[in-house]
Amino acid sequence: MEKTHPSHTKTVAVVGTGMAGLATAHLLHQDPQKRYQVTLIEKRDEISLSAESVQIPSQDPNGPSVWADVPMRAFAGGFYRNLVRMYDYLGVKYHEQPFLFSFTKLPKRQQSSSTTSCIPGPQMVYASNFHQIPPIPRTSDLIHWCVEAVYAVLCYLWFTFCCFFIAPYAENLQTGQLSETFDHYLRRVWVPQHYVANYLLPLISSVCTCSHQELLNFPASDVLEYKRRTHRQQHFVVSAGVQCVQPKLLEGVELRLGVNLTHVIPRHNGVQIKYSTEDGKHSSEYFDLVVLAVSPDVAASLFPAVNSQLSAIPTTTVETVAHTDESTIRPMLSATANPTSIKCSKELRGSYNLGTQRIHLLSNGTITEAVHEQSNSILVTTNPLFPLDKSKIIRSASFIRVLRSPLSRLLVNSIFQDRGEPKKLSESTSAVNSWRNGDNGVYLAGGWCWDGMVLLEGCIVSAMRVATDLGVAVPWDDMSS
Ligand SMILES: Cc1cc2nc3c(=O)[nH]c(=O)nc-3n(C[C@H](O)[C@H](O)[C@H](O)COP(=O)(O)OP(=O)(O)OC[C@H]3O[C@@H](n4cnc5c(N)ncnc54)[C@H](O)[C@@H]3O)c2cc1C
Incomplete structure (x- = not known):
């Protein structure tokens, strides 16, 4: 069945219910x-932004539950x-x-092992922005720890200096x-x-949720800019x-869930989209404009x-598990315990500065597993290196993570x-001269x-760029920062 819109206004299909x-x-x-x-069109049967979030009951029986x-x-x-202006x-x-953050280097013999014993x-333990004096891990001997801490601080200072004062080489399209x-x-x-191997890559790869090698392939400018600005x-x-x-972003917007887009075809009278619905039906519809707020692999398959x-x-696939199995971080819990607290791990958590959350980084030299302690003994593990007790898993999900490389940077920038800017020529980057955002009534966001x-x-x-291109003022652009 083919649907058309009688329209005075322009019809826009926005595909994807992530933040973009x-x-x-x-x-x-x-x-x-x-x-x-x-x-707004989404293939899942729920909005994806918080679809995998976990509701944690409050420790106080009368208190509201919190969300991880x-x-x-x-x-x-x-x-x-x-993002901050939009939230405001x-x-x-x-x-x-x-x-x-606690940093743990897994011994070589253990890298392929499945045991946590x-x-x-x-x-080492590091407090973000040095907001507190980090505890000395109880497992380290003091002299060794002091030497390692001084070394790590000196390297950190050097890396920070480089971020500010030594620019990465830029591309040269000629x-x-x-x-x-x-x-x-x-x-x-x-x-x-x-x-690099024991501190920098584990920390930054946990932000990008990718392997160390994938992070090393990023354009240096990405990481340096992130470091400078944060x-x-x-x-x-x-x-x-x-x-x-x-709900704040969705207010008044028409939403269609369970609609899996399969094709985006620009025609002379608008952009045709083809999709299937959960009942197995295939349909087609015309919109004046289509915004694909999906990952690049999906956009490439929908829109040739x-x-x-x-x-x-x-891109890579990232696994995230919310659970209560603390077997992998037991050594970190006791090693970084507040000296006045007692052994029980739940009490150890309570003994910390109320607002501080611990993130344990376990690195095997190739990948870093990140275990984020949430309230009420809930742990969220990203890139698990060890199997978790199935009976303690609350929720497990896979996400597509988009990565970066110098070539992808060039291509994304060209889109x-x-x-007004002239298209640039380069033999090795001929794709640079192709499609640009908004051509044929199709836009990308993400x-x-x-x-x-x-x-x-x-x-x-x-999202702001699409709005600006279509002549729509961004309300939070007027707000003072
Ligand atoms: C483990 C992990 C941790 C992260 N931590 C942080 C963090 O702390 N801070 C931070 O700033 N960022 C973080 N990020 C990155 C951030 O979450 C992403 O950059 C962001 O969510 C991407 O949003 P998006 O809207 O571009 O895409 P997505 O959220 O991927 O949304 C794409 C949407 O398109 C839908 N879709 C796909 N195909 C179709 C189709 N054929 N038809 C209809 N709908 C379709 C999908 O279902 C989905 O709803 C993290 C990412 C991961 C994976």
């Missing part, structure tokens, strides 16, 4: 001139300028969230030279390998979890015009380049649709 799709739909729907009739965002939706001042505009409450204690990778940059500026800034989380952002540009964008690390800020920046 929700923000785009909200911006177009709130157009003061009411020029866009927005339909899965995956994590933390943000930091400096880097997340537009929507009246979303958020609070500072200090973190305490000989996981060592952490070699010669076909791509921008410098993080790996090349670290070697060029002589950041010591031991520090330097000495606080981390924040939405107090009631991102589930409270959804972008295939050559988007197929070079690396979002201003129309955490990956900007020149930076693939995080929530990219979702908001790309």
